[in-house]
Amino acid sequence: STYCVEPLMPDGKALQAATSHDLGQNFSKVFDIQFQNKDGKQEYVWQTSWGLSTRSLGGLFLTHGDDDGLILPPKIAPYQIVIIVIPSPRGAENVLADVRKMAAYIQNLQKDLTKKGIRVKVDTSEEIEIYLQDLQADTSVESVGRRFNKWEVKGVPMRLEIGSKEVVGGIVTVAIRDTKDKVIMKLDEFIATVDTLLSDIQKRLFEKQKKFLQDNTHDVSSWGEFVKIMNSTRGFLHAFWCEDPACEKQIKEKTKATTRCLPLGAKEEKGTCIHCGKTASHRWIFGQSY
Numbered sequence: 103s104t105y106c107v108e109p110l111m112p113d114g115k116a117l118q119a120a121t122s123h124d125l126g127q128n129f130s131k132v133f134d135i136q137f138q139n140k141d142g143k144q145e146y147v148w149q150t151s152w153g154l155s156t157r158s159l160g161g162l163f164l165t166h167g168d169d170d171g172l173i174l175p176p177k178i179a180p181y182q183i184v185i186i187v188i189p190s191p192r193g194a195e196n197v198l199a200d201v202r203k204m205a206a207y208i209q210n211l212q213k214d215l216t217k218k219g220i221r222v223k224v225d226t227s228e229e230i231e232i233y234l235q236d237l238q239a240d241t242s243v244e245s246v247g248r249r250f251n252k253w254e255v256k257g258v259p260m261r262l263e264i265g266s267k268e269v270v271g272g273i274v275t276v277a278i279r280d281t282k283d284k285v286i287m288k289l290d291e292f293i294a295t296v297d298t299l300l301s302d303i304q305k306r307l308f309e310k311q312k313k314f315l316q317d318n319t320h321d322v323s324s325w326g327e328f329v330k331i332m333n334s335t336r337g338f339l340h341a342f343w344c345e346d347p348a349c350e351k352q353i354k355e356k357t358k359a360t361t362r363c364l365p366l367g368a369k370e371e372k373g374t375c376i377h378c379g380k381t382a383s384h385r386w387i388f389g390q391s392y
Contacts, residue, residue, distance in 0.1 A: 108362045109161045114336025116389035117161045122152035172257025176300040181223040184258045188265030200266045207269045259303050332357040342373035342382035349378045362387045
């Protein structure tokens with residue numbers, strides 16, 4: 103038997119992200135692979151072949167990403183929060199003193215977040231000390247806009263912007279990657295609610311894709327409806343199939359769709375094949391794939 107995981111991509115195509123195959127003793131008999139069982143007798147080994155490959159990463163990127171780059175769910179994001187310093191304009195009075203205050207403010211913020219188990223990255227062009235050296239040397243520093251863009255492309259779920267305004271006011275400017283919302287919060291309020299904010303992002307991404315899957319999974323009972331959907335929005339089509347490989351080949355030639363899987367727990371039913379009209383006992387999931 104074979105089991106698989108089939109995510110539905112934004113373009114309506116299926117992606118086989120994971121498979122598990124029960125190979126039985128077929129290959130062990132061919133290659134004479136044996137072991138001694140608990141009774142001391144030689145027996146051919148039982149084998150499996152399974153994997154969750156890099157295709158699953160591609161599916162993750164396609165599923166949640168947008169035109170600005172990746173959007174990573176907080177639970178798997180290498181960095182859940184990135185803190186970006188907003189420097190005072192060059193030539194401003196007491197600029198080095200302002201940056202040192204920002205450095206202390208950010209370091210304390212990073213420490214508080216780390217204590218809560220949050221994966222956080224501080225980006226001040228390189229790190230704070232290097233940034234200070236750059237200012238003193240009056241060399242170019244990567245612009246704030248470029249750093250915003252860099253971390254948006256990388257899909258970090260949340261960005262904190264810290265400048266002199268935030269330090270003086272005891273606040274943080276919070277930018278959310280998936281909704282593009284930006285809010286200003288008191289520092290203590292943010293620390294107290296940051297876990298909830300990250301959980302909301304996780305839940306929002308999940309619910310969005312759950313709805314997409316539901317909206318693009320269709321029960322179809324006629325060949326005309328099958329062809330119409332496959333030639334337009336695609337998606338997963340739930341339909342009876344006679345389980346004849348020759349019939350599936352004809353379906354693929356006409357619509358580019360194939361059987362993706364038989365859902366776990368599928369019950370036997372009485373029906374007719376969506377294509378050839380022969381007797382069928384299961385509703386299969388059809389879809390186009392890469």
